Amino acid sequence: MLNSSLKQFSTLLAAKKISSAELTGEFLKRSQALNPGYNAFITINEETSLNQARAADMIIASGGARPLTGIPIAQKDIFCTKGWLTTCGSKMLSNFISPYDAAVVERFNAAGAVNIGKTNMDEFAMGSSNETSYYGPVRNPWDTTAVPGGSSGGSACAVAARMAPAATGTDTGGSIRQPAALCGISGIKPTYGLVSRYGMVAFASSLDQGGPMAKSAEDLALMLNVMAGFDTRDSTSLQREAEDYVRELEKPLAGLRIGLPKEYFVKEINDDVARAVEAAIAEYRKLGAKTVEVSLPNTKLSVPVYYVLAPAEASSNLSRFDGVRYGYRAPKYIDLDDMYRKSRAQAFGAEVKRRILIGTYVLSHGYYDAYYIQAQKLRRLIALDFAEAFKQCDIIMGPTSPTVAFDLGEKSSDPVQMYLSDAYTISVNLAGLPGMSIPVGFGDKNRPVGLHIVGNYFTEAQMLNVAHQYQRVTDWHMQMPAGSQE
């Protein structure tokens, strides 16, 4: 049963084969048993989740069920959740019981979904390995000596280990797609502006975007139906008509033009990853798709541009953590300024401090034009590359990550090496495009490989169709790590 799709869970609930309280209880039991080994959850509130499940059972009994009613969903601990500890993986918020719900949480509540817990993550979503969390690293369920990826590592691990049927994530430079790839699950970062950022702790606001993580594209479509929507409380939320992301899933792929950027298939990719990605593309050809070579000439500038823009925005966003209105305050200080300095020094981890310092520097007098403005200009060139490529193809494919999951501790002392592991995903955030990752096999040490699928703006339904058609003829997305078998 653990491997069921969201639609199957919904059918079981509707047929009264199982109640939401029983289903939630099963996943809670499993999460509590597996969490000491994986560290995927920061908070589990059994009673709160079960109460929500009982309320969902009443809705189901009254005939008012919607597609996710009664289904347990894990929430990344970046989403403010009323009455729940919401830490964002930081000591700074280690005492923060959120007084309100994020828009995403409100939408899941309105859909009758059950919050099964808050998942671990890199501190303030800054990291690619989940090793920067104040609550300790998450383990990759396929190999507990490997990282799960980050920053949504807890969500990826929870779904991969079947501790939750699906989860939410956020993606600023690859934080949904890279952990999805490394943990062998599916995840989509929608077009920037589709999912409200209200109540989502801000990292780099012009890049941050929430999205779903699940076993399959079909599950992602149902999740996205709940998550996407206009919100006046987010100044960059896009005012568009609601879409049904399930509607195109069954469309055949005949004639689909897949663009393969020549800059993606270079020596930086490991052979094991290249093999799995090429096999997936061969499968797409069998499904009737054609491939064309495209070029994204400014690809190599994405990482430098990102590490100016994201820290710049982070240094501004994180200035709100001052120990005055909420969060951590140092126990001893001389004056107000000393209180700020000590509170921030004691409660931010090394990676967060590093990015605040980079951001402060590139925004400071005399450097603003050379760094910040230059990066914003290059951001346009990167977006234009994609616009040019999409004249020749419908969708772009490549590897999500140049390697399979690396070992815990392998890159944690070298920030530059860590940053380069997101080389393929970052450009998509800079362009504001939708991107997703689906599992397409295994590489070295039997660790999962992800296929990166990038669509044009607002083509999520088509991307989910492309992913779903592959998942109809393959079963990588159905495979479970050995340590998580029923």
Added chain:
Amino acid sequence: MSLSLDEVKRIANLARIEVGEEEASAALAQLSGIFDLIQQMQAVDTSAIKPVSHAQDLMQRLRPDIVTEVDQRELFQSIAPQVEAGLYLVPKVIE
């Protein structure tokens, strides 16, 4: 490009983060590596390109100037480090 130790201390001060000598030296080495990476940007001539601030080049929305929030002061202050009589307490600023 290379940063100096004094520059690291200056930006830490601007960012209101206390750093000790040892931490500043460690930060210097790592930040220098990151700035070497960032430096690749300078090779591109961008004089004719307009900077991007939003992926869709959107304008800010306007809304009627009406009150939309309800008063939740007690709830919000219940999680504050130190409050008194409905006010947030901080160390004395004016002598």
